[in-house]
Amino acid sequence: MKNLALLIILTAKIVTAQNPADSLIKQGWNPGGVVGVNLSQIAFKDWTQGGSNSLAYSLFSNFEVIYFNNPWKWRTSIKAAYGRTKLEDQGYRTTDNEFYFESILARKIGWPVDPYFALTIRSSITKGYDYKSEPTVQITDFFDPGYVSQALGFQYAHGKMFSSRLGIALQQTFANKFAAVYTDDIETTNKLEDFKFDTGIESVTEVKYNFYDNMTYLSFLRLFSRFNSIDVWDVRWDNTIAAKVNDYITVNFNVVLVHEVSQSRRTQIKEAINIGITYSLF
Known part of the structure; x- marks a missing residue:
């Protein structure tokens, strides 16, 4: 992870040698x-080749607003x-459960x-469970x-295609029922702590590239390292290829890689292929 972080930071520095362009963004x-x-x-009745009845759904939203008033x-x-x-x-099981807010002033x-200042907020939307355990165990909540x-x-x-930023960051972690897992530091106090404060370095790179008239590649890479453990990096890399069939039907292929030792020492990977209905509000 240390080498990956160094590579991303060097790449960002090389890219900054180019001239910025906001010509694709209008004033206001x-x-x-x-x-x-x-x-x-899918449902079966008297089906001799086997199978299980299933129903799955996912709801998603992605809103963005840019206010541009040169030089802000x-x-x-x-x-x-x-x-x-x-x-x-087996009853319903949660398969997707995420909320992400970001605001950047440059x-x-x-x-x-x-120069920029950024504020980000991350959380689950509702309760999340570990379905591999017996019985099922809740592991997250809003x-x-x-x-x-x-x-x-x-x-x-x-413009809207590429951005990369690097800065000093403060990170606060809040927990309640699961404080023992995410926020408690047993080495500093015997009291269960439901809040953790970290200072470190944050790097965020985003790409939105249209490589066909109806296909778009979206990538979001966030790296965070604490000053007291600079050789350990939190990594979140979210990649999506979206293919627009028509004004309302879209096919998405999404791969998310997460490495965060406070959650798990193993690298987490989520992959999904979705065909669904989308509607552009703006």
Whole structure:
């Protein structure tokens, strides 16, 4: 992970040698928003080749608004996803459960990079469970844990297609029922702590690339390292290829990689292929 972080930081520095371009963003408000639903259902009756009745759905939304008034640019985005599936008589199980808020204020100063301040909030939307255990065990809930971070540094942005930023960050972790897992530091006190404060370095790189008229690649990579353990990096890498069939039907292929030792020492991977209905609000 140390080598990966170094590679991303060096790449960001190389890219900043180019000239920034905000020509694709108009003056004033630039809103954008998509909501959608993915559905999957299969049922059998007197079927001799085997199979199980199943029903699955997922709801998602992605809103973004950019306010551009040279030399200031303020971008705010909200992403949310919630999904469940039901197999035979096992009841519904949660398959997607995430909320992400981000707001970035940057000012052009005539350099290839711009100073910025960023605020991010991350949480589950509702209760999450470990379905591999018997009986099923709850492991998360809304803002349990919840992550709030602030960062101050420099950012390079090329219109809506590419942005990369690097800065000093403060991160607060909140927990309640699951404080023993996410926020408690047994080495400092015997009292159960439901709040943890970290300072460190944050790097965020985002790409939105249209490689066909109806296909888009989206990538979001966040790296965070604490000053007291600079050789350990939290990594979240979210990649999506979206293919637009028509104005309402979209096919998405999504792969998410997460490495965060406070959650698990193993690298987490989520992969999903969805065909669903989407609607652009702006």
